[in-house]
Amino acid sequence: MVDDDFYEDDEPIEKIQQIRRRSPDFVTGPQNGRGATVFLAPSPSGEWVEHSQPATWVEAGVCR
């Protein structure tokens, strides 16, 4: 326990805010994971499945 973590009620508000706003000693939890990309395409057997990587698509055209 660090004495700086505790404060009295008559402490100046700036000192209390300084304690509350200090940077954390460490951060837990995964940093990635806010997005997912899937590729929906027919497999060699003809069944449409989700792939994690893009396939080579022929007959590419354009959408407008």
Place this chain on the structure above:
Amino acid sequence: MPLTRPQIGFKLILCDAAQTDSATGKIHMLGAGWTITGSPTAPHAVALMIQVPWDRTNQKLPVRVELVTDDGQPVSMPGPTGPQPLISQIELEVGRPAGIAPGSTLSAVFAVNVAPMSLSPGRYEWRASVDGHTQGESFQVTAASAAQL
């Protein structure tokens, strides 16, 4: 004005290609905003940007993206075991990053890249459902090939 509980919001955009950045929660899109294509369709993508309220974080939220006709019927692709609907679904769970102010809305993104499909001319819709809330983005398939448009 009475206070209302924040709802899950999301936007659906049709584009030529989309790739999510899971570290930043961004989505990179190319050729966004198309509405007309030919058949077979060009490779395209459905970009989904989801806003999750603070009180819905750390909860599993079902996300479903499917292709339907203008009558709302699922579009089926021929498959080896018979016709199959074109659906992509995931389970989303948004965590609370360190340093975020309580009550903040957090974002998550999802991209579905679709291979060329043979569709009859007409109007179709990519419909997304997030935790029971549904939105769609329509597009038109013309008789011309996608390369001729």
